[in-house]
Amino acid sequence: MGRAFDIAIVGGGLAGGLTALAIRRAHPTLSLALIEAGESYGGNHRWSWFENDLSEAGAELMAPFAMTAWSGGNEVRFPAHTRQLSANYRSLDSRNFDTRLRRDLPQEAILTGSRVTQLAADGAELVSGEKIRAGAVIDCRDAVPSPHLTGGWQVFLGQHLRTERPHGIERPVIMDATVDQPGAYRFIYLLPMGPDEIFVEDTYYADSATLDPELLRERITDYCRDKGWDAHVLHEETGVLPVITGGDFSAYRASLETPGVVLAGARGGFVHPLTSYTMPVAVENALAIAGAAEMGGEGLTRFVSNRADRHWRATGFYRLLGKMLFDAAVPEERYRVFERFYRLPEPLIERFYAARSTGFDKVRILSGKPPVPVSRAVTALLGKGAPLVHESPQ
Known part of the structure; x- marks a missing residue:
């Protein structure tokens, strides 16, 4: 028969683990499965973020984890510019992430070493042949290269x-x-x-x-x-x-979606497209999913899909900057883009990393003498960009 749960989360990385934890806290009566192919949650990784990146609720979600915290600000170093900034920093090792999830989630929710071979709206099949039944399935597996x-x-x-x-x-x-x-x-x-x-x-x-x-x-x-x-x-x-830096987001999600399955995490497009910082996005998305967890599979799928579309539209400015970085700047001169950026006001820098740049921030970032040649910038903006696929070995 296999085991049955109210919600099955596939992929125990940052997004999946935080979503499981947030749902557990918001709805302790819902039964959960956090299914991970590896032997531990989080893989082999370190996640870092600025203290102000998280909302009050987000900081509360992260508080139980054994993280490293610095209170003396941070700094950056460039050939023509060194700067100390006041924002405090946080960092979490995946080994501590795994330890805390195992402590806070029910024992029956822990399904590590369990690779999924097939997903459906009503559950998942494991490589062992076991079928996990669930009222809602959330796909938080790793992002994959995509020609879209x-x-x-x-x-x-x-x-x-x-x-x-x-x-x-x-x-x-x-x-x-x-x-x-x-x-x-x-x-x-x-x-x-x-x-x-x-x-x-x-x-x-x-x-x-x-x-x-x-x-x-x-x-x-x-x-x-x-x-x-x-x-x-x-x-x-x-x-x-x-x-x-761009692409057809609808086609990307369509290529990965399973009907009736919630597509979330980095795989679902919930990332900062330029910095690849995932913590602020993962935390807020976990809280949002937890708040909507009782919608059931169909309602939750629509809810997260709409959030993904809004996130894609809201982060278009960062994709534009990424396009300028990769397609307009000479590779050996790309550091000049960041060197110039780090001369801007510190609150603007903080909002940038949290993907909360204001309209004025965007104007300020783009104003003044550009760090790339204008002709290359125009060519970059008119070009399609390189597909995000791994190169085939020669």
Whole structure:
């Protein structure tokens, strides 16, 4: 017969896990299943956000997680501009995410190591052959490359390091772009985890989704050597995230939708298209879904689909900027776009990362001397952009 639940959530990453937690808190009598193909929730990842990115309700949802918090602001570094900003920063390791979900969700909701082979409006079939029945099914699996979208890629490798002596970094460094720019916008991201522990991530806004772990490890080693840090690796993570600049969103969702199944999370288009920051969007979407959870499968599917369409329309400005970044800026000069951006007023910067830019913010960002040649900008705006698909091996 298989097990039966009121709601089955497929995909136990950030979006799926937070949605399960939000529903559990809002409707403790609803039975839940959080189905994840891997052995733990959240995969191998670190999520970070600015303190003011979250609403009061969002901060309350995140409060139980064991996160790292910094109260000394943050900074950015560019060849012609270094700046300290006041916004405080937060970061959550997926291992702590997994631990808390296992503690707060009912034992029967925990379905890790359970790969789904088939979805339907009334449930899911697992690779084991078991059929999970549900009144509503929410698909929060990972985003996938799609020819219906255009853009580039954010490629990164991060290492949690222990240094032989104190590293001297006092606050998060969101971007250190004083490093070489090898055919992409490259920056180093630094999170001081303790006096002798630091998270160092080598990140690229690149045209290709290619990730070369050995090369990035070598570059992190060189960066640490230049800083005088003798360090060894405690943990490592990698990632390749889409940076969306345009496309046919309706066709994209239609290519992934299963009739009657709620399509949410990054797979459903709930991302910041330029920064790839997912925490603020994931939190607010989890709260919204929890508030509508009693609608049932059909009503919840329409509700989330409408939210996805509104989110796509609301984030068009960021896709425009991404198009300028990838299609107008010379790869080695892309850092100039961010260098100029970080000269703008700090409240504008904060709203930008939270995807809440005002009309005045947008005018301010686009005004003044552009950081890319006008002719290339015009060509970029008229062009279609590169499809967001992985390149086939030669």
